[in-house]
Amino acid sequence: MIRKLLYKNDELPFQFIKGMQVGLVASVVDMALLFYLTKNLHCYYMVSATISFLVGLTVNYLFSVLWIFEKSAYSRKWLEFGLFLVIGLTGLLLNDLVIWGLTQYAHMFYLTSKLVSIVVIYSWNFTLRKKLLFS
Numbered sequence: 001m002i003r004k005l006l007y008k009n010d011e012l013p014f015q016f017i018k019g020m021q022v023g024l025v026a027s028v029v030d031m032a033l034l035f036y037l038t039k040n041l042h043c044y045y046m047v048s049a050t051i052s053f054l055v056g057l058t059v060n061y062l063f064s065v066l067w068i069f070e071k072s073a074y075s076r077k078w079l080e081f082g083l084f085l086v087i088g089l090t091g092l093l094l095n096d097l098v099i100w101g102l103t104q105y106a107h108m109f110y111l112t113s114k115l116v117s118i119v120v121i122y123s124w125n126f127t128l129r130k131k132l133l134f135s
Contacts, residue, residue, distance in 0.1 A: 008070040012130075015068050019126045022063040027118050030056030034114060045110040049099050050092065057088040060125075069134035080133055087128045091121045 030052045037048035061084050065072075074080040095117045102113035 008067060010070045015130070015134075016126065018068045019064075020122075022060055022068060023118075023122050023126070025063065026056040026060040029059050030118075031111065031114055035111060038110065045103065046096060046100060049096060049110070049114065053092050053095050054088075057085070057091070061088075064129065064134070069130075071134060073133055083133055084129065087125060087132065090128075091125045094121050094124070 033052035033055055034045070034048050037043040037051060038045045041048075043051075061081060064084075065080075072080050074083070095114075098117040098120055099110060099113040102108040102116055103110050106113075108116075
């Protein structure tokens with residue numbers, strides 16, 4: 001069982017568990033960068049949210065390819081990354097809408113809005129990536 005968690009395999013439960021771990025790492029990178037850009041560099045929180053999401057998306061892709069999914073549905077990595085990016089950009093749109101709506105209209109702190117966004121988007125992204133990109 002430990003071997004299945006440490007190395008790539010095609011069993012969905014282990015992929016899902018590793019996907020949650022990768023999602024956690026990518027989310028920490030995303031949140032930390034969001035906070036840093038907004039607090040230290042004084043970027044508007046929506047600009048920071050977009051930049052940090054894209055960096056987290058890249059971290060997620062790299063770990064997904066290197067650690068989670070054994071087989072790709074595509075032999076061309078540029079095509080695989082392109083589809084990963086399209087799925088991610090859909091997630092970015094949802095991310096920005098959730099953060100903006102909760103921060104502007106529910107008057108939540110932007111980092112709290114980000115946490116809600118992570119919960120909303122994780123299952124969406126994992127399911128689409130699994131079905132469209134990795135067999």
